[in-house]
Amino acid sequence: MTEHKNVLGSALQICSLDPLTGFTREGSCKVTPEDVGVHGVCVVVSEEFLEFSQSVGNDLSTPMPLYGFAGLKPGDRWCLCASRWQQALEHGIAPPVDLMATHESALEYSTLLDLLRHSIGTTT
Numbered sequence: 001m002t003e004h005k006n007v008l009g010s011a012l013q014i015c016s017l018d019p020l021t022g023f024t025r026e027g028s029c030k031v032t033p034e035d036v037g038v039h040g041v042c043v044v045v046s047e048e049f050l051e052f053s054q055s056v057g058n059d060l061s062t063p064m065p066l067y068g069f070a071g072l073k074p075g076d077r078w079c080l081c082a083s084r085w086q087q088a089l090e091h092g093i094a095p096p097v098d099l100m101a102t103h104e105s106a107l108e109y110s111t112l113l114d115l116l117r118h119s120i121g122t123t124t
Contacts, residue, residue: 006099006100007099007106007115013101016076030103031103038103041082042101043096044096046074046095048093053088077101082110085097085109102115
């Protein structure tokens, strides 16, 4: 079994169990070969970010009961696609990142320095 690492090189921590997040819906932002969207960045969403995401075609705030998705609200933690985080950064509204819960694959899309600049610290 492969141990998933975070962007700091240590063991990947849980991002959120409520709401349950991650491509595999296990609470972590681990990236697997099946995860073509690279849902590896653990963020804390804001209203501004949710509006931005919806405006670029990814509505994260509207509930989708068919998929067991209650919709996100400001303050929720979520495993975000690495490319979406980078896009939000380029628009000046990147949500805060939990580095301990962000998968190392995020470094293929963003620099560690950019992630550090938006860090919220460690998972509690």
